[in-house]
Amino acid sequence: MQVLIIEDEARAARQLQKLLASCGFSYELVGTIDTVEETVEWFRTNPSPDLVFMDIQLADGLSFEIFQSVTVEAPIIFTTAFDQYAIQAFKVNSVDYLLKPVQKDDLSLALDKFTRSNKPQSLDPQILKQLLGSVQAQESRSGILVKDGDGFVQILITDLLYAYSEESVTFGVTQARRFIVDETIDQLYQSLDPLSFYRINRAQIVAKSAITKIDRYFNHRLKLSVLNPRDQEFIVSRPKTTDFKDWMNR
Template sequence: MKVLIIEDEEHAASHLINLLRVIEPDVEVTGVIDNTEEAAEFLETQPPADLIFLDIHLSDGLSFTIFDHIRVDIPVIFTTAYDEYAIRAFELNSVDYLLKPVNKERLQTAVGKYRRLEQRNGREINKQLLGRLTELMKEGRSYRQSFLVPFRDRLLPVPTVDFAWFELSNGVVRGMKFDSKMLTMEERSLDELSEVLDPKLFYRANRQFLVNREAIREIAYFFNGRLYLKVVPSPEEKILISRAKAAIFREWMSG
């Protein structure tokens, strides 16, 4: 059995591989990928695996958006840190999920379910599960309306909509406001911010930038099929969308 693991936590990926080798000694791991951009490119260009283990949250956004634009005829088993009660709401007979931390018994059950389904059409399996996941994540979800930002000897409340973009630079997350004031955030990563920001308003352009759609003034074509976002206020570094994510971004902007 050939498996592809899409997971941004190194220890979680290693743990999963070790368990797989215990229950499936002949398993072949065709790749371990930690972001949606590389995953999309891999799935487009490399020989297919039999099964994908896919973490929902990756370093550059929600992983199941990959399948909105790339044809994947491979069954998926999701791994997630979501609450078990919520997960049961979308568990299907066709594929399975693994709640982190993954244990051997649960993995055996998931692989067993895949074995019983491997003759079925993988794309239809993915379509059903992804649709249910999307519904679940929209139900009752609320997003951060403001942030408390450190400023000298106090904290300032700043409405979320006042931020044009966020950047990660030298391990520090900073937010640029529309009035051109740069603030250092308490959040330690863009992943942490992505969890609380409305995905209809903010887009994870790449590993370095999260962008408010209201800040985007122009989208220019760049080298190798990439897109260059011209935003106001303008950052020192160019905000680039990779070729693999260009179609997803254009659909987001049109939404």
């Protein structure tokens, strides 16, 4: 039984492997991957595994973006830290899921269901992504509290043009200033409205309202012109180009 784990938290991936062993599940681990881009490349160059564990939020975006670029024929068990609203959405679409942190009993039940059915699930990634986007939009924030001299000031999310990660530090940029965000780029992205912001690559998030021009770029990528670019270059990674264009049309 070949298993692929797609998870951007190394600790969570290791814990899942331990739980699989404790459940008495005999398997061969064919890989652990933490990004959308690497997952797309893996499926393009490797035979399909027997089972995939897939986190919803990966290091460079939502795992649903994977299905825009490749066909995944293996059964999938999603792992998610999202709340009950998202879980209900997954149930409606007949998708197996595990709420993080994964518990042994829940994993055992999911494995039992997989063993009994052992069939690829009917998966409509567009519907699932829209449902997940609705949940994220409900929980999206209105501002970011940042240091300002000896005190703090709130930056409105509506003023945020883009954010990026550089040497493990997250920066946000408005028309007026650049500031440090006391969060990882992953944490910031998860709190933003997915209809208004897009993670174009592992290190950059861009507001739709900040984009002024889109050009074709080599290797089937896209290059963006944005407001107040400072010293940043904005390149949409290859696996995200189709999904990005769909997002721009919403």
